[in-house]
Amino acid sequence: MAILITGVAGFVGCNLAVEFIRSGNTVFGVDNLCRGRQENLVSLETHVRFGFAKVDMSDLASYRSALSALQTREQITEIWHLAANSDIPAGIDDPYIDLRDTFMTTFNTLVLMKEFGIDVISFASSSAIYGDLGDRLLTEDIGPLLPISNYGAMKLASEAAISAAAECFLKRAYIFRFPNVIGAPATHGVVLDFVRKLKGTPVKLIVLGDGTQQKSYLHVEELIEAMFFIHERVQERVAIYNIGAGDEGVTVRFIAEETVRVASPGATIEYGNGNKGWVGDVPRFNYSIDKLRALGFKPRMGSAEAIKKAINQIVAQELSQ
């Protein structure tokens, strides 16, 4: 009995694979290795209970071949579908990126689950499906859902396709709406961006926007704990949960200052104008995890602690390269 992780070479995927291996499972992973990185799999690839295939999941025939080959080793009983475009701004300019990498990967995953008789899916959705709802508290029962990026739109489209598939042939679907997740190995995101900028120009950090953007961040370790927690307890056919740190979050200014402190003490920070970093970036939101809390999960780390831990990890990661 094996678990398939799509996007296994990505930041969350490789951490998740390590956890599953650690707890005795067989893990198969697929990734197109566009944004995910082969080196994230180094510690996994030699493991006897790990199998990997490089494949473009938006191409059904290739994806089917890869799954067939993995299935001959061990029956896949469950899919953790994390593969997606992770570069939101790129998807604003070119809607085909999220159509292909965020949505068609989901669509094809469902097609193959039906073909192969795999009936449990856990899906990495996103708080981006909510769009910009102003000051309203973002609970799972809120609407209308008006994503402002193609990434958010194609995550919502994926949720919808999974929901329809659950009516038809899935036994269980877990839809986890991720917050901003941080940690290592980082492939994108504000902390990595700042660390790399400082590596290039150690005396000055230029920040998009005025630094007042405030977001809640969750460390990847805790994200995985929360997903496992929900997965073990919830029996609904389609279970939707916001996952997050459950706090007000921290500002870009806080992240910039903390990154400078660790990576390049004394560097000056220059801010831009406005509180949106790019088109499709939600300036601030109240992301509720009341449903997750009601299930009994208590986040250990707040956003500030998660950011600090991630900065240390990412600085170490970039220094080693």
Place this chain on the structure above:
Amino acid sequence: MAILITGVAGFVGCNLAVEFIRSGNTVFGVDNLCRGRQENLVSLETHVRFGFAKVDMSDLASYRSALSALQTREQITEIWHLAANSDIPAGIDDPYIDLRDTFMTTFNTLVLMKEFGIDVISFASSSAIYGDLGDRLLTEDIGPLLPISNYGAMKLASEAAISAAAECFLKRAYIFRFPNVIGAPATHGVVLDFVRKLKGTPVKLIVLGDGTQQKSYLHVEELIEAMFFIHERVQERVAIYNIGAGDEGVTVRFIAEETVRVASPGATIEYGNGNKGWVGDVPRFNYSIDKLRALGFKPRMGSAEAIKKAINQIVAQELSQ
């Protein structure tokens, strides 16, 4: 200045085209003529202010060519996007139908709107995006949205893509969540189904389900009135409105009995079991039009009146064939 209607040969599309022509507009229409019918365009095609192209909108290159050709006659300023798969059960068996005809038609429409600089869209969404939320009142601000058919899923995916496009380049997006709409010329739906069954076997009508399914129906005339009403008054960047008769609806039993009364008096009616007609069919729901009412719109016809009018129209339509 012309209005483009996608799915113009469909039931709502041809009625909408007639209204726009009547009020002095130039109307261009596109349709793949799979479910829409050429004969629905007969009264329009000879009109000097009407242009038509048969095209598969899921094929971007063909769609682009068709629009380019129409644009040489007159600049398109606005698109009413109605094209979709209208056969919900077919889309349950084969998810590619709604992927292609319900979602990719929307995706490509947005791609071409950006290319051609057309920045106002009116979209025929559906109450199917809500899925089966039990007894909860279906207002526009409810969630989670868990469609139970691929049709509903790909309508929700379309809403999401439109929402992201509105952040990026659209000036105005009207998202109309259609209820069950009836009237003529009918190409599908429960009334047409019953009328055709009775044409084949005049002594007996076999009904899927136990007849207790209850739905609200809106006549197409009133649907168009409501859309024009919203379009004239609402200035939000993305405006989402449920449109419906605003009543409790009528049962399948009522429709069966009324159809028998008009089409084949004295025929016996045989019911099946359960209150779902097919996978993906929502048994009963409370569809709120409070937002539409708050805007000042008052439905004239209730579901019962709309059904009766439609039965007469559809019986006449089928007799003439």
